[in-house]
């Protein structure tokens with residue numbers, strides 16, 4: 479199924495129009511009055527790609543374009559939006575598979591990723607696509623991000639935080655200046671769950687420590703947009719997450 483998906487992708491992009499593209503099912507969310515978040519779920523891993531933008535502005539950001547980039551392009555173009563950057567939470571294939579197609583559509587679109595995961599973009603073993611029989615590679619990153627770096631893109635002030643454990647170079651993107659605060663969390667913290675830690679560079683202790691120190695210390699109403707599944711809040715997970723409860727621990731802290 480994966481191979482078919484990749485092979486079925488046209489080699490060249492159609493013109494910048496939504497005509498002829500399958501329209502995606504898009505959840506358009508309004509987490510605060512001047513911010514919109516479109517969630518476009520990609521088969522076959524039910525990975526969430528996000529488009530972040532402000533009403534009335536054409537600039538947008540694409541977070542983690544997955545295996546169905548045509549659907550992202552169709553929706554972005556239909557809304558009259560123009561991406562300013564691709565923000566990657568980490569280098570696993572289901573989060574980076576759409577990079578090349580988006581770059582075909584918008585050739586100067588920069589790709590940003592945490593410094594520690596940048597090598598996975600060109601490494602099918604590292605991005606886990608090799609295990610599925612696909613030698614998936616992405617264009618290289620244009621900018622490597624470090625812990626606590628800040629970005630000013632598409633009208634958003636963004637803070638970058640490293641949270642390893644699911645992937646060693648995983649980062650999350652906190653959108654500052656809106657209430658509640660938003661985080662694009664990738665595969666760190668899900669609603670009622672957490673990211674896998676059984677990959678070669680995974681670590682449960684690192685993931686749990688990162689969640690507690692870098693997410694659970696933020697306001698309870700902060701919304702986490704995860705790489706899979708519905709959004710959640712810091713408060714909800716502190717109270718109910720069965721894998722990383724908000725409790726003192728010595729494991730990896």
Ligand SMILES: [Zn+2]
Nearest residue numbers: 568570644665
């Ligand atoms: Zn992942």
